[in-house]
Amino acid sequence: MSELLNAANTEHITTQQPIAAKLELDNPTQWLSGGFIALFVGLALFDDKLLSSIVNTGFAWSVQVFGPYWQILLLLTFLISLFLAVGRTGHVKLGNLDKPEMSSFQWLSIILCTLLAGGGVFWAAAEPIAHFVSPPPLYGPQENTNQTAINALSQSFMHWGFLAWAILGTLTAIVLTHLHYDKGLPLKPRTLLYPILGERALKGMTGATVDACCIVAVAAGTIGPIGFLGLQVSYALNALFDLPDNFTTQFIIILLAIAMYTLSALSGLNRGIQILSRYNIILAVGLMVYILVVGPTHFIINGYLQGVGTMLDSFIPMATYRGDEGWLSWWTVFFWGWFLGYGPMMAIFITRISRGRTIRQLVLAVAVAAPLITCFWFTIVGGSGLAFEIADPGSVSKAFEGFNLPASLLAITQQLPMPLLTSILFLVLTSIFIVTTGDSMTYTISMVVSGKAEPNAFIRTFWGVMMGLTAIMLISLGSGGVSALQSFIVITAVPVSLILLPSLWNAPQLAIKMAKAQGL
Template identity: 50%
Template structure:
């Protein structure tokens, strides 16, 4: 097969790359962090009201657009995965840079991350006690189990994962490894705008919007982790609960993921991801073997079957057919969250997938990882449903108040092993958030510098900045973390426009790679290729 003239680690990624960062990207993204924190200090209620209004407007006006973007991305990616072009290899290497286990571990831990762990126990139980709009089963009944799991699978399944790194990762891989363009969000717009977007303020604004979205989406889990672990340790071992404990947790977490990001993909990031996978597998085995095994098996089969059969009904439901508040706080919130992460996650997937085929990359991200996620949600959330159904506990009030930290700890304590299992899940949650923190610190540094091996100081800067921002917001109250989390829905508006061209440039990039490697003779149609 044909290969690039020289490895990407030796070729200049772009004449616009900068060792310490693009001043436009740094100025806008750091400016946002400072502005949000200062504005929160001056007028907490004003910030919450402004972002809350923007969140509600975005969900009401653009929710259907977000849903359509995810649907099209998934179906086009699946079509591409079965096409002849899918045999092309990323980066022109005959063998992958990372082993399959390391590669899949990094993908799972980076993309599932803390969000999946936070919601895995509580969300299925919530949909069990509050029937989702797509179903008409009686809440809390045996018949409601399948629909509750199916709705959770919809939010964290094929659509969510596909927008995080399928078509966009193909575009970035082709642009970076074959054409020498930088691994930056602006590169996704190169087939449309050409050189105009690669230099100057426009490209800087594009990259900054994507960085801001990821900062908003990552600081949230970091802050929520501190509150969850503080609450859990207080309940389990009697430690003091409050800001002091939360601050210690943030320092430990920050030190963990900053060190991991500083040592790079082949050291800290992949080691932390592998540790997390082994711990998750151990916890999963204990839950399945010593928990309600038969119930979990039947619930998964029924839930996944319902997910497939009701897939389009759930994916296309709008505020016209469902309560507006439900769409806003569930489907639209999650879909916008994933869109906000999309460009930087795609950068990370393209960076770790050199030597993999396009088919392997798409199927790993958009099929294998979602299926693994549904299994994890069934083990934790399905167990929660079982204990709720058998009246071991009642989480109705806690979940109606969106107290997912309470739900996670309650379910964990009811699992085999009790307190020991709860502590293990708190540790797992911590490492999951750390794997998000290290990968996003790395990816942000890549975006800022325009180089796929960014300066260690830039990685450390962004890792520390996100922990510091979480610490400041927690000092003002955990509600500000939630406000910042809502902001990612607003940032999904510009970020979605960055992802949109990949619906057609993704397949074009794949066929360009296949032609270059002699795998297809399809006519050349790529713009600016």
Template identity: 50%
Template sequence: MTQHNATHSAAPTRREHRLGDPVVLVLSVGFILLFIALSLYDVDWVAEGIGAGFAWTAATLGSYFQLLLLLTFFIGIGVALTPAASARIGNLATPEISTFKWLSIIMCTLLAGGGVFFAAGEPVYHFVVTPPAFDSEAGTVDAVAGALAQSFMHWGFLAWAVLGSLTAVVLAHAHYDKGRPLQPRTLLTPILGERIIQGPVGGVIDALCVIAVVAGTVGPIGFLATQVSFGLHELFGVSEGYGTQLAILVALAVVYVTSAVTGIHRGIQILSRFNVFLALAIAAVIFVFGPTLFLTNAFTQGFGTYLTSFFSMATMTAETAPAWWMQWWTVFFFAWFIGYGPLMAIFVARISRGRSIRQMILAVAVMAPIATTIWFTLLGGSGIHYQLTGVIDLTEALNNFQFDVATLTVAQALPGGTLMAVAILVLTTIFVATTGDSMSYAIAVVGSGHDRPSSLIRAFWGIAMAIMAGILLYMGAGQISVLQQFIVITAIPVSLVLLPSLWTGPQAAYAMAREQGLLARRSVETPDA
């Protein structure tokens, strides 16, 4: 296999800023300080302003976000089926990380707290409030398949593909083969040229992507504190006040900052493996001792409905569905995943060295989504079963979007009761921790431009996100929701960073394959991707 002189293993030079690109640092930290300062000045004004921007973005650009995810998935699968997909990332003949560890990191990083947080409640919500793509009567047996299918649409193939398929190919080729920095700006090099790599424009592009991830990560961190606090109160009578939430935040920050500082091959990997084993144990208990036949039938019917109704759900707009529903469900989730896209792609490219392009795309865009649908069926399907049989009633809680109540209620109804509820709280906590550590690491990579950022910057970002969550919780959990709405707005510039990968992704794959001698070289080379 042909080797190349790439800069991926180079240590930071003396000229590199200790905390990375100063433009990225100033803009992203400035955003955090500005958001907090404005919230302290007038919470309602901030909430109203972001709410208006959120509503406008969802109504105006929702269809664009949906098309971006659809094209990313199908073009990505198309690339995976070509001979070029045999090319290996990072010019390594064998993978750096074993298959189980690699898949564990992918699952824990990308599914993370959001998936666990919504896995119990979202399917039950769609069961008690029929999604617009279906006409079944809410709360009946006929509504089960549609409820699961709608959840699969939000957390399935499209969501995962935009997080690390085409963009990861572009970044892997640019970084490991061309020596370009492992930063979001690199995705735009084929469009804007090399000049953006060192210029302030590149810093602004990177900062926008960092801000989107900070907004998207602080949300799960803050909501986890409220969820665990609620769970401890309900299960053990612990006080549910701000003090408890703060203690939970501190403990969580200690875990994920330690993990981020020790790096991919130690902390992040160990945490991910532990969580996968815990998730598998919980899944086995639910399947064996829970409503096994119901879950089996629900998954079969739900996945079948997901495939047969795929395009009608994926292309539904505010013209054919209630505007509020599109805004708070499909568009919100799709914009959230777009916001994570560039930094997740950096992370996926980093952990996939030695893997083929085909392995990487299929793991991220096919295997992981299928595993996610199974997980949603086990938790959410059980919730639907208990709702259907009258064991629980989550109608009021879910109509008020109280998903922390839903998760704990379903958990307590599962086999093992309190013990299962505690296990799921632990699982959720570590899932959020794996998001915190991987995103702290990815932001540090963006600042430095290489895959060995200093432990100082990793710790800085981990602590900064925990502090931001703590301050916003002090103002009220509503500000966490406001920050999550903000990620829909940040998805606008971030989507423009992802857009070129629709054509530069296939170009990069073929370039890698030719450079590794897997395809005959053409007389006219494809432009650098």
């Protein structure tokens, strides 16, 4: 009888774990990352002007000191990953698995939804018109209006193309896949430094600090789009249905988004994230086909071909341009900082879903196919806006005045046939894109904190809710809170870019090692 009671008590203790333990509050990574974000929000609420001053100073220093390094880092990452893909190392199978765990369509859908969603929907409408109204300094003003539009698309393609995607999961994913699945090391950002620091990278405060830096960077990069979602949908509901465009509406929208992506993250990688990604890609393809047929078809096709051609022709000059540092800090270097912040966590996510793929498949999907699809998406949305602007000057640019991202998207959809339905579908698409980013990043952060492939529900819920509430608090402060976060994203890229650097030489070494082991 006493043995039965002891067994029952033991089971009760196991199932009734303290909430503090379930939230990993004894984990240095958790309180370092969570505490830093809480400090940022607390300072924003206490004195947003002081926060803006600190962040702006850090932003200016980051882009001036690290901007050139980031440009070189992204360019080398892309070129080295291509070299590994075309050589014999391209046949190396990753993850110690003969057959991929999911179909190619599901795999590419998750990659596209997760990486493009961080802002691609907002910027696809806004960035081309921004470069059209104020031409990039590398190109300068053109007498030919069509050429100005092509240059605007080309510059947008550079920011959301090959270099941006390559840093998010090519060389780093190769390193992590080998060290995790072949060597049994933890699937955490700290593992990227193992080839240099050895066991020191995996233990103690060194490893915890590395992980925390990467979590803060990706959380900041995800909080921004969640906040933008509230602003975008609120603005559109006001324009379409005359609902109030105020904080209350934005608050409700973000609460619904929190509920959706947290529930999706709780359902796991093979359910919620896969299902949302698959249906969202279908909706995105449907909208692309619809706009291609009923929109400015001729301009879209010509714009895509000429835009990609111009980008390739000016690829190295654009990638290494340093002529106007002020312009760079708010365009190229800002985007590079944003994408770098996502780098280690996206590498973990891609590693998790890419077992059984070859290096060639990984590089071609992430660094070639996905960028070309992204460029076509930008041409469909932003290219249509440019065509409308050329045909009727001011029809898009007036809405965009004051850098109004939500208005630029609506100005484009309102000029298409069935404007109300098209606008609603774009809002649905935008919402699901952000939800897929929210759930995949919630899942990945929780996995890094807990060290488990399937983190417990408490830790997933904590990070999902925390990111959403942070977005709500920052937009409650108005444009100042969101601007501070945007600048802060670039600052977080400084330590993260140093964590990514060793992959430039570690990935080729490990790829050659795996090729020999697999008899290639």
